[in-house]
Amino acid sequence: MEFSILYSIPRTELLDRFFLLINGLTGEYGQLWLALGIVLLIFRKTRWTGAAVLISYFAVLIFGHLLLKHLIDRPRPCQIDQAFQLLVNRPDSSSFPSTHSGFAFGAATAVFMKYKKAGTALLILAALSAYSRMYLFLHFPTDVLTGVVLGIIFGIAGAKICERKSGDASTS
Numbered sequence: 001m002e003f004s005i006l007y008s009i010p011r012t013e014l015l016d017r018f019f020l021l022i023n024g025l026t027g028e029y030g031q032l033w034l035a036l037g038i039v040l041l042i043f044r045k046t047r048w049t050g051a052a053v054l055i056s057y058f059a060v061l062i063f064g065h066l067l068l069k070h071l072i073d074r075p076r077p078c079q080i081d082q083a084f085q086l087l088v089n090r091p092d093s094s095s096f097p098s099t100h101s102g103f104a105f106g107a108a109t110a111v112f113m114k115y116k117k118a119g120t121a122l123l124i125l126a127a128l129s130a131y132s133r134m135y136l137f138l139h140f141p142t143d144v145l146t147g148v149v150l151g152i153i154f155g156i157a158g159a160k161i162c163e164r165k166s167g168d169a170s171t172s
Helices: 002-008 013-026 031-042 044-072 099-112 116-135 141-166
Strands: none
Touching (some): 002 141, 013 031, 013 116, 031 044, 031 099, 044 141, 099 116, 116 141
16 A cells, blocks of 8 residues: 555656755755754754754654664665666665654754744645655655654654753743
């Protein structure tokens, strides 16, 4: 069933370029979200939000990339159907969960907890990033969905931890 979802995604040259741009923007290991957290740490007003973004990033890295990917070791769609024409290099790592989706939704959720407008924009970018993983035939829908859920959980957790540390109930 998951393959039928992936095969049914409309693909065009324009969409190819768009999703390659999204993929490149976020980085191979979600560097965009890591950089966002670091930049937010620099400014006093956004320091706790930056910390929340970094907490979610490293939680996804440890729990999703270092633990779940190795425990579950699910092959990627592009590793199973090698005839599918990829637009990117074929990854060697396993598929479950999509840590790109986790990084993106973790950061976007952490920002959204404090800054609704900026967080909404980041949630849109996170959704595009997550969808790109299926469009590029790198993840199954359940990989992406699990990454999204992990990211949201860790984004909320990071925001709540930082809220307590900052002493301000409205700060993440």
